[in-house]
Amino acid sequence: MKRATLVATLVAGGALLAVGGFYTGRSTQPTASAPGAPATAAERKPLYWHDPMVPGPRFDKPGKSPFMDMKLVPVYADEGGDAGVRISPALQQNLGIRTAMVTRASTASSFEAVGAVQFNERLDVAVQSRVAGYVEKLQVRAAMERVRPGQALATVYAPEWLGPINELLALKRTGVAPALVAAARERLKAMSVPDGLVRQSEERGIAQARYTLHAPAGGVVAELGVREGSAVSPGMTLFRIAGLEKVWAVVDVPEAQALQLKPGQKVTATAQADVTQTFTGTLAEVIPQVNPSSRTLQARFEVDNRAGRLTPGMLLRVQVAGPSVSRLLVPAEAVIRTGTRAVVIVRKGDGSFEPRDVKLGAELGEQFEVVEGLSEGDQVVASGQFLVDSEARLRSVLGGMSAASAPQGGAQ
Template sequence: MKSTHFASLALIAAAAVAVGSFYAGRQTAQRPAEPAAASDARKVLYWHDPMVPGQRFDKPGKSPFMDMQLVPVYADSDANMSGVNISAAVQQNLGIRYATVRRVDVVASFEAVGSVQFDDRLSTAVQTRVAGYVEHLAVRAPMERVRKGQALATIFAPDWLGPQNEWLALKRAGVSPELVTAARDRMRALSIPPELVRQSEEAGTAQARFTLSAPMSGVVAELGVREGVAVTPGMTLFRIAGLEKVWAVAEVPEAQALRLARGQKVRAVLQADAAQHFNGALAEILPEVSTSTRTLKARFEVDNRNGQLVPGMLLRLQVAGPMASRLVVPSEAVIRTGKRAVVIVRGETGAFEPREVSLGVDSEDDVEILQGLSEGEQVVASGQFLIDSEASLRSVLGGMGTSAPAQPPASVASAPAAIGVVHTGRGKVEDLAPDSITISHGPIASLKWPPMTMGFSRTVPQAFADIQVGDTVEFAFKEGGAMGYELLSVQKQPAGSKP
């Protein structure tokens, strides 16, 4: 009996131990493990919808935009850092290329198109200082080329006969040398050419015909007489323009003109034949700004000793400025938004962040960076727009690095600041399509809509997968999408609810 009693006690004790171990195991299983406790200890900064990263909420819940739960963002998470992290695999798929901000020595040069004109400083007027007649005209058309010393016209001047005859008579009479000299000075005062006086002395008779010669080589830019016409003192018979140098007049933008200085070298290339080039320098910037084009006229002096350039020709002027050291990046790395310029910078940790920069002048495939970047930094040269799409950088670019305060998730009405004007309604689901949901809804007060049945676009095909035809729903939507309005949220209502 006693052994049987002890055996019963042993069985009861073993059962008690087993039951205790079972409950202890359950309690242990129900207690969170150390790593989970550590995870719970992480500080949550805010909750957000990954599909709408610009909106922040101060407590968990269902997203008012998509049919999904809000995701927490922790204090030690990379999402809290300035910039966006993208995995190496995604970067490779996007074909992202990088460029280094570098310092180069560049010449502040630019190109302009100039029109060839005569250099007015090389222009000479050919006149007669006596009344007479044009007996013979050697050059009969304007724009003819002439050489220095070439005969232009023969003039008959009867007024010069008297002074010459008086001088010759005094010489024959053997009067005092003072009287002969005075007569000669009188002829000089009347502008009788010395060559004509010499001919009169050799022939012994007064000469009234003399030849006008070209004082320089060039082009007859102006022909003021014809054969047989009378001429008067001071009348311009010919105007000859030199061709050793010509002007190339170009219209230069106002901003570029401020960098120009007299004497700057220029390389001129003939527009019609790029193989022909000429050297020149900036002669003058005309002090007048065109109010319609905001340009100034710059006058470049171009060497034309071979006479190949004539007025009206076009020259491509390559103006070289002073050498300067500048920070540059590839032009393709800059996102130009109209009012500002932004580049995507790759930080030391690999995160991408937008940065606003100030741009200078373009130089071939590079652009000068005046402010916003430092030498040696890496920027995204190709794929920055894909990064914007992949990582939803629109919200980051919108704030340009500023951290927005957490916003309460009170209702969908708190979202318009981030996604536009949001409207809400209540209705019944009439039809489902992969890209749309047809809802028979009541009045929409914010749009002043009466009750109607219409289709709304889905943001993604799998959105609102739990909604069925016939469900009574409360929904939020905004303008956009393929059907004009797209759904942001669709909440199924309890059975029996009125649409």
């Protein structure tokens, strides 16, 4: 009986020691976290603090955001860092997330614009009267009529020339010294009497005062300043002929693109009414005047029109090609524009996603030039980036709410 009682007492004592040791160990050793369970706020050390609405800037201590009326949110090492967000492959497939690679290519800063055909004013020729007289006959009676080089335009009667011409004829009949005849000829030349009219008068022996004006160049009569029977005076413009061998395509170009233009750049023009009609030309000049309402400059492109297919007023679609430059390109659909910022969602090497501010350059069709923020070979989200961005912001806000609800000793 005494032996049984002693054994029972020893067993009970051992049990009490085991239980006491268990509780003593719990009170003196840190509790191990279960696999996969998040660490407590006291054990997690933030990498930095940021504003989830403006995730770019980082802060080394908690406080109030300088951008929004909210507290800065901590970012921990086990959250992937850099404000990244993880999405399971199944969810990525359900969301239709598609990525594209940032590439580098040699591209030309070309753009397309619509311009109107105008006369090339450098080819304009004025036909003027050198003497007072009358228009006896008008061969070209309407403006915008086509003329050929050397074509007769009008017959002018100049009575003021009769006296000097008759004087020359009289000197030749009397057989005076050749010097006097030469002086009479010089007087007629100073009065702008055509040589052909003087020669005709000498051949016939009768003073001729009717002369014909001929077109000095081909084109169209852009301005008709007289009618048949009208009086003319010295220096009066009777006709203005506009050449058509080369015409201007005047295009309104935005300021940013106008800075890239240089005289002599080659262009290809297509008729707006018929895309099969193509023309070639060069940039003549950029007019140094900005339209204050549209913030554009006018550029004059000199287009070859020897075939005569272009007429003023027609519309041309001008393709301007700039010099080839090596550029970093990102698909335009991958860029999220927020007014003053441009953001892309980058897929990192560990499979997580992060928003990243980028600085864009020229717009090249369906791609943007990236000046800053990305590197060649980066993977960017081209489809579903708005959902990823929303998920990242939501997790940042929820993480900030949970961190704020936990007891902390940080800054207010």
